[in-house]
Amino acid sequence: MVREVLGEYxxxxxxxxxxxxxxxxxxxxxxxxxxxxxxxxQHYDGRVNFAEFIADLELDEIIELTVGRLVDFVVSCLASDKGE
Incomplete structure (x- = not known):
């Protein structure tokens, strides 16, 4: 998905x-x-709300955001979804 966004540029x-x-x-x-x-x-049928995650971050955290942190967030969302 990141590559799709990059492809536009x-x-x-x-x-x-x-x-x-x-x-x-x-x-x-x-x-x-x-x-x-x-x-x-859309890909995860609403189970991953990245916009909400970003909204909770400070500006410097957004600027320093890494792919790894995104991956960790997605994994935690999907793991907590299985626990429900």
């Missing part, structure tokens, strides 16, 4: 690792995170 070949930062390394803006949020919510 012609950055299909960008290296994406767990410590890759959305802002600094991938140069994604907040609108891109909103698009990614929508894709995640």
């Amino acid at each position: 012609g950055l299909d070949d960008a290296v994406i690792e767990m410590d890759t930062k959305f802002h600094q390394d991938l140069e994604l803006e907040s609108i891109d995170l909103v698009a990614l949020s929508g894709q995640l919510e």
